[in-house]
Amino acid sequence: MKKKLVVLLAAVCAVAMLGGCGSDKKNDKKSDKKESKSTASIDYNASDYVTLGDYLGMQVSLDSNYEVTDDDVKSKIETLIASYPAYEDTDKTTVENGDFVNIDYEGLKDGVAFDGGTAKGTVLEIGSNKFIDGFESGLIGANVGDTVSLNLTFPENYQSTELAGQAVVFNVTINKIVTKQDINYDNITDQYVADNFSSQGYETVQALKDGVKEQLTKSNESTKETDTQSAILEKLQEVCTVDSLPDGVLDQRVKDYKDEMEKTLKDKYNMSVEDYLSSMNETQEQFDTEVNDYMQKNLEVELILTAIADKEGIEVDEDGYKEYINNIISNGNYADENALMDEYGEDYVKNIYRNNKAMDLITEKAVVTYGNTATE
Numbered sequence: 027m028k029k030k031l032v033v034l035l036a037a038v039c040a041v042a043m044l045g046g047c048g049s050d051k052k053n054d055k056k057s058d059k060k061e062s063k064s065t066a067s068i069d070y071n072a073s074d075y076v077t078l079g080d081y082l083g084m085q086v087s088l089d090s091n092y093e094v095t096d097d098d099v100k101s102k103i104e105t106l107i108a109s110y111p112a113y114e115d116t117d118k119t120t121v122e123n124g125d126f127v128n129i130d131y132e133g134l135k136d137g138v139a140f141d142g143g144t145a146k147g148t149v150l151e152i153g154s155n156k157f158i159d160g161f162e163s164g165l166i167g168a169n170v171g172d173t174v175s176l177n178l179t180f181p182e183n184y185q186s187t188e189l190a191g192q193a194v195v196f197n198v199t200i201n202k203i204v205t206k207q208d209i210n211y212d213n214i215t216d217q218y219v220a221d222n223f224s225s226q227g228y229e230t231v232q233a234l235k236d237g238v239k240e241q242l243t244k245s246n247e248s249t250k251e252t253d254t255q256s257a258i259l260e261k262l263q264e265v266c267t268v269d270s271l272p273d274g275v276l277d278q279r280v281k282d283y284k285d286e287m288e289k290t291l292k293d294k295y296n297m298s299v300e301d302y303l304s305s306m307n308e309t310q311e312q313f314d315t316e317v318n319d320y321m322q323k324n325l326e327v328e329l330i331l332t333a334i335a336d337k338e339g340i341e342v343d344e345d346g347y348k349e350y351i352n353n354i355i356s357n358g359n360y361a362d363e364n365a366l367m368d369e370y371g372e373d374y375v376k377n378i379y380r381n382n383k384a385m386d387l388i389t390e391k392a393v394v395t396y397g398n399t400a401t402e
Contacts, residue, residue, distance in 0.1 A: 068272065068274060068275055068278065070272035070275070071336075072328075072329045072330075072332035072333040072336065073333045073336055073337070075268060075269055075270050075271060075272060075329055075333075076266060076267070076268055076269065076329050076330055076333040077266065077267045077269055078266050078330075078333055078334065078337065079265035079266050079267075080265055081262055081265055081266055081334060081388055082387075082388065082391040083391050083392070083393060084258065084261050084262070084265060084388070084391075084392050084393070085261075085392075085393050085395070086254070086257045086258055086261050086392050086393070086394045086395070087257075087394075087395040088250075088253055088254065088257055088394065088395065088396050088397075089397070090250075090253075090396065090397065091396045091397030092246040092247070092249065092250040092396060093246075093397075094239055094242045094243050094246055098242055099235055099238050099239050099242065100211050102238050102241075102242060103211050103214075103234065103235065103238055104210065104211050106223075106238075107209050107210065107211070107214065110222040110223075111149070111206055111207070111209070112206070112207040112209050112218055112221075112222075113126060113128070113149055113204035113205065113206055113207060114204060114205050114207055115202055115204055116202070116203050116204060116205055118170075118203040119169050119170045119203070120167065120168070120169050120170075121152060121165050121166055121167065121168050121169070121200060121203060122152070122166060123152050123153045123163075123166055124151070124152060124153055125151075125152050125203050126149055126150070126151050126152075126203065126204045126205060126206055127149070127150050127151075127152060127165060127200060127201075127202075127203055127204070128147060128148070128149050128200075128201040128202045128203070128204055129148055129149075129150055129165075129198050129199060129200055129201060130145070130146045130147065130148075130198070130199045130201060131143075131144065131145060131148070131196050131197065131198040131199070132144045132196070132197050133194050133195070133196050134194060134195045134196075134197070135189070135192055135193075135194045140188070140189065140194070142186075143194070143196070147201070149204060150162065150165075152165060152166060158178055158179075158180055158181065158184075159178070159181070160176060160178045161176060161178060161196060161198075164176040164178075164198075165198060165200065168198075168200050169200065170200050170201070170202055170203060171199075171200060172199070172200050173197060173198065173199045173200075174197075174198045174199075174200070175195055175196070175197050175198075176195065176196040176197075176198060177193070177194075177195055178193075178194055178195075178196060179191065179192065179193050179194070180192050180194065214231055214234075215231065216229065216230045216231055219231055219233070219234050250396070254389070254394055255385070255389065257394075258385075258388060258389055258392050258394075259327060259385075261392075262327075262330060262388060263326065263327065263330065266330045266333075266334075268326040268329055268330065271322070271325060271326075271329075275325060276318075276321060276322055276325055279321045279324070279325060280317055280318055280321050283317055283320075283321055284299075284317065287299065299313075328378075328381060331381035331384045331385060332377060332380070332381055332384075334384045334387075334388070335377075335380040335381055335383065335384040338384065338387060340380050340383050340384055340387070341380075342376050342379055342380060346379075346383075347376070347379055350379050350382070351363055351366065351375070354366060354375075
């Protein structure tokens with residue numbers, strides 16, 4: 027199985043979710059630097075807390091085979107088609123309810139065009155209620171070539187506060203009346219594909235089908251890799267057991283997690299933890315339990331992988347570690363290596379790197395079954 031460099035493997039990251047590794051914060055100012063996570067300074071031997079089982083050659087089964095079928099391609103293309111309707115011109119001249127009308131329009135507030143109120147060549151179904159009250163009904167009876175001025179008022183609860191409840195004028199030109207074509211997977215044409223998907227690099231039906239299959243294949247491969255790693259981690263926790271936890275580590279991990287979450291909520295969203303929990307309809311007790319369970323599971327997996335790395339004699343190789351650090355800096359938006367080490371401490375980062383290598387070894391040796399196919 028292809029190796030993948032995991033950026034601070036989510037299952038063994040000390041502080042994940044809102045403010046942990048892989049976050050989008052930047053430590054680009056000296057004053058922003060913090061002391062490394064306090065748990066990095068707690069000394070313990072992972073092997074003292076773990077009983078290792080047969081972690082090499084584990085049998086792991088996943089229900090899906092992750093193959094892309096013709097039905098998958100068809101379903102995806104039908105979804106795309108729904109977003110790109112096609113229309114044919116008609117000889118009809120007078121707008122009626124239910125018509126599809128090609129229009130240009132400009133919205134004015136106090137005589138000035140407002141953002142989002144102008145468009146050309148828009149097809150609107152009269153009676154669909156997609157536009158504000160009075161817009162569609164105001165076009166009924168107009169003729170192709172007419173320009174109609176509509177004096178309207180935006181609803182009080184309109185999403186734009188600048189327009190909510192405001193009186194405006196829409197000047198609407200009727201370009202033509204069209205009919206919607208019945209486009210589906212079985213009757214799409216090269217012309218339809220070229221008209222709607224050329225910007226994505228597709229000019230023919232076959233090119234669209236091939237492109238969609240390639241996209242789905244890549245997506246399935248990514249999902250397969252993620253699912254496989256999750257299944258292997260789950261199996262690993264069955265064959266290896268954590269007998270106890272090092273004193274103080276879990277409590278400090280929980281504290282780090284909560285402190286980071288509180289800081290991120292305040293800095294990015296100007297929100298307190300209490301406000302956040304209220305918005306999530308969750309009690310403090312529920313939150314405390316979830317965080318404790320989450321961090322305990324992460325710590326247990328970390329202990330298992332560290333014990334395996336110790337047993338297998340896995341070392342920190344210079345080239346691989348450098349690539350790993352660069353990957354973390356890039357994906358985590360850290361200013362440089364110093365910023366990363368200020369956050370977590372070099373010993374901890376090196377330990378997680380060793381854990382990732384241990385996970386690579388376990389994954390390579392696992393016998394994984396996808397559907398009815400087993401591979402090593």
